[in-house]
Amino acid sequence: MKNYENYTVTEFVEDEKFLKWVKYANLYPELDAFWREWIVQYSYKVTEVEEARRLILAVQDEGQLLAILKIENQVWERLRHSMLDEERKKATQRNGDLAVAATTTLLLIVVGYFTYSSWITPPQAVGDNFLKEINNASVPKAIVLADGSSITLLPKSELQYPTEFDNNQREVILSGEAFFDIARESNRPFIVYTDAVVTKVLGTSFTIRAVSAEENVSVKVKTGKVSVSTISLPKDKGSSEVVLLAPNQQVTYSRIDEKMRRSLVDNPEILHSVHRWNFTFKDTPVNEMFNQLENAYGIDIIYDEESFSNCSINAALDDMHLYDKMRLICKTLEAQYEIVDSHIVVTGKGCND
Amino acid sequence: MHHAEFDNIDDEALWLEIRNSNRQALEVLYRRLFKMLYQYGCKVSRNPTLVEDSLHDMFLDLWKYRENLFATTSVRFYLFSSLKRRMVKNNDTETKLSRFDFQAAQAMYEKEFTQEDLMIEREHEDQRIKRLKKHLQDLPPRQYEALLLRFYNEYSYEDIASMLDVNEQSARNLVQRGLELLRKYSEILFSYILVCLNTRFFF
Numbered sequence: 001m002k003n004y005e006n007y008t009v010t011e012f013v014e015d016e017k018f019l020k021w022v023k024y025a026n027l028y029p030e031l032d033a034f035w036r037e038w039i040v041q042y043s044y045k046v047t048e049v050e051e052a053r054r055l056i057l058a059v060q061d062e063g064q065l066l067a068i069l070k071i072e073n074q075v076w077e078r079l080r081h082s083m084l085d086e087e088r089k090k091a092t093q094r095n096g097d098l099a100v101a102a103t104t105t106l107l108l109i110v111v112g113y114f115t116y117s118s119w120i121t122p123p124q125a126v127g128d129n130f131l132k133e134i135n136n137a138s139v140p141k142a143i144v145l146a147d148g149s150s151i152t153l154l155p156k157s158e159l160q161y162p163t164e165f166d167n168n169q170r171e172v173i174l175s176g177e178a179f180f181d182i183a184r185e186s187n188r189p190f191i192v193y194t195d196a197v198v199t200k201v202l203g204t205s206f207t208i209r210a211v212s213a214e215e216n217v218s219v220k221v222k223t224g225k226v227s228v229s230t231i232s233l234p235k236d237k238g239s240s241e242v243v244l245l246a247p248n249q250q251v252t253y254s255r256i257d258e259k260m261r262r263s264l265v266d267n268p269e270i271l272h273s274v275h276r277w278n279f280t281f282k283d284t285p286v287n288e289m290f291n292q293l294e295n296a297y298g299i300d301i302i303y304d305e306e307s308f309s310n311c312s313i314n315a316a317l318d319d320m321h322l323y324d325k326m327r328l329i330c331k332t333l334e335a336q337y338e339i340v341d342s343h344i345v346v347t348g349k350g351c352n353d
Numbered sequence: 354m355h356h357a358e359f360d361n362i363d364d365e366a367l368w369l370e371i372r373n374s375n376r377q378a379l380e381v382l383y384r385r386l387f388k389m390l391y392q393y394g395c396k397v398s399r400n401p402t403l404v405e406d407s408l409h410d411m412f413l414d415l416w417k418y419r420e421n422l423f424a425t426t427s428v429r430f431y432l433f434s435s436l437k438r439r440m441v442k443n444n445d446t447e448t449k450l451s452r453f454d455f456q457a458a459q460a461m462y463e464k465e466f467t468q469e470d471l472m473i474e475r476e477h478e479d480q481r482i483k484r485l486k487k488h489l490q491d492l493p494p495r496q497y498e499a500l501l502l503r504f505y506n507e508y509s510y511e512d513i514a515s516m517l518d519v520n521e522q523s524a525r526n527l528v529q530r531g532l533e534l535l536r537k538y539s540e541i542l543f544s545y546i547l548v549c550l551n552t553r554f555f556f
Contacts, residue, residue, distance in 0.1 A: 010532055019504065055535060056504055058485035063505025065388075071401075072387040075409050079383070082413050083376075139366055140358040142377065152358040179358065276491065280538065319487065 005042050012052035022056045133159045135176075145170075148183040149190065156211075177209040193231075197253050197260075200227045206245075220250040220265045228253075230260065247271055247298050249342045262342050264299065268322040271298045279317035279325065286311040286333065290346075297322055300343040307350030308333070356381055364428035371415065372422045383412055386429065390436055397437055398444065407440045481539065488538040496531035503528050 002015075012018045017031060025032045039049060135141040135153045143151045145161060147170060153159055157176025165171070170190045182190045184203020192199045194210030196217045204224020210217040219228050228251050229242040243251045243260050248268040253260045270277055277296045281289050286308045290301045299322075313332055317325045326337045326344065335348025359367070359381040367385075370378035387408070394404035411432070415422070425431050489497065495517060502513045514524040 009536065010529070013504070013532060054479065054482050054485055055532065058482050058489055059500050059504040061482065062486055062489050063501050068388050068391055071391065071405060072384065075405055076383065078409050079412055082409070083416050086413070086417055139362050139370055142358065278491065
C-alpha cells in the first residue's frame with residue numbers, strides 16, 4: 001500500500017488510482033469507498049486532496065469542452081451542406097416545373113430566383129443610384145456593401161448607400177444606430193453622414209448613434225482611427241469642429257449646445273494584438289502595472305509618478321472590465337480615478353511617507 | 354462563425370428570425386444550444402452517433418419546415434423534447450440499442466427532465482475550477498496539450514512524447530511545469546480574492 005499520507009498535490013494528481021477516482025467515482029465503487037475512508041482517516045490531507053481534485057476536474061472539463069466543440073463543428077458542416085442541398089433541390093424543382101409551364105410563369109421565375117438566392121429582403125431603390133435599407137424589425141440587420149464593408153443596422157434605423165461607390169470616396173447616410181466594420185482602402189475614405197456629424201475613416205470599426213429625437217449623437221471607436229466633424233452650416237463663419245478618435249474613445253455631440261465632447265467608451269476593450277495580456281500582479285511596481293494597462297487598452301493613464309514610485313501592488317485583475325480594474329487598484333492604493341477627456345487620471349497620496 | 358450582433362437576442366426572437374429564413378439566426382441558435390443539447394442527448398442514449406445524427410436531422414427539419422414554425426414561449430423546452438422524441442424514433446427504426454437499455458434510458462429521461470434542468474449548467478459550479486480552466490487556457494500551448502493528453506486522454510508518457518515529438522523526460526517536464534504554473538496562478542488568486550471558503554466537500 002502506498003503511503004499516500006506523504007503525497008504532495010502533484011503526486012496525487014499523477015497517481016493512477018487517484019485520477020480514476022476523481023474522474024469516474026461512480027464507475028469504481030470500491031475505489032470510491034477506499035478514498036472516502038482514507039480521507040476521513042487522514043483528514044489533515046484534505047487541502048491537498050481538494051486541490052489535486054480541482055486540477056484534475058479542470059483539465060477534464062476542458063477536454064470535454066474541446067471534444068464537444070469538435071463535434072459541434074463537424075455536425076454544423078454536415079448541416080450546412082444538407083441545407084444547401086435542400087435549397088438546390090427546391091430551386092431546381094421549381095425551375096423544372098416552370099420550364100414546362102406557359103409564358104405567364106416567366107414572372108414567377110424572376111421572383112423565385114430573388115427569394116432563394118438572397119438571404120435578406122432586397123433594399124428599396126431611392127432615386128437613381130441610391131438604395132435604402134430600413135430596419136423595422138426588433139433584431140439587428142446585417143448589410144454587406146460592394147467594397148466588402150459590413151454594417152449592422154440596429155432596429156428603427158435607416159441606411160442610404162449608392163449601388164456603386166464613387167471613385168474617390170465611399171459615402172453613406174445613416175439615421176439611427178449602426179455598427180460599422182469598414183474594409184480598408186487608403187485611396188477611398190469611407191464617410192458616414194448623419195444629420196449632425198460626419199464620420200470619416202480609411203478602414204476601421206466603430207458605432208454611430210444619431211437618433212433625431214435624441215439630444216446627443218455619439219461615435220464610439222472599436223478599432224482604427226476615426227475623424228468626426230460637425231456639419232457647418234453655410235451661415236456660420238467659423239469652420240466646423242474636428243475630433244480625431246482612437247480605439248476605446250468616443251465623442252458625444254450635443255444638439256443643444258452644438259459641442260463635441262471626447263471621452264472613453266463604457267467598456268474599453270483590450271486592443272487586438274498577438275500578445276496575450278496577463279493582469280496578475282505580484283509585488284509589481286505601480287509604474288509597471290500602469291504601463292501594462294496603457295499598452296493593453298491604448299488609453300493614457302495620468303498619475304504622479306514620483307509619489308507613486310515606491311508603491312507596489314498585489315492584485316489579480318484578469319477577466320474584468322477596465323473600470324473594475326481601476327476601482328480595485330484605487331481601493332488598494334487608497335486613490336481615486338476619473339475619466340478626463342480620453343485619459344484616466346489617478347490621484348492619491350502615493351506611498352512616500 | 355460568430356455573429357456578435359446576435360449576442361443579445363433571445364432564443365424566441367431567433368426562432369422568429371429563422372421562420373423568416375434568416376440563416377445566420379439558425380447558426381446562432383445552433384451554436385448557442387449545441388453543447389447543452391448534445392450533453393442531454395448523451396444522457397438519453399449512450400450511442401453518440403445516434404445523438405449526432407438526431408441533432409443534425411432536427412436542425413435540418415427546423416430549416417426545411419421553417420415556414421410552419423409556430424411561436425413558442427420556450428425554444429429550449431421545445432428543442433429538448435423534440436430531440437428526445439427524435440432519438441426514440443431513430444432508435445426504434447435502427448434497433449441499435451437493446452430493448453432493455455432503451456427502457457432504462459427512457460426511465461432516466463422521465464425522472465430527470467424538468468424545466469430546472471434546462472437552466473442549470475451541467476458543469477462543475479465550483480468557482481475555483483472555473484478559474485483554473487481559464488488559467489489552463491492561458492498556459493503555453495505545449496504545456497496545455499501535455500496536460501490534456503495526460504489527464505483527459507490518459508495517454509502514457511511514452512505516447513505523449515511521440516505525439517508532441519519530444520523525449521519522454523521532456524514530456525514529463527511539460528506536465529510538471531504546467532501543473533506548477535496552474536498552481537501558482539490559483540495560489541495568487543486565492544490569497545487576494547475575498548471568497549467564502551467552500552467548506553462543503555464533494556461528499
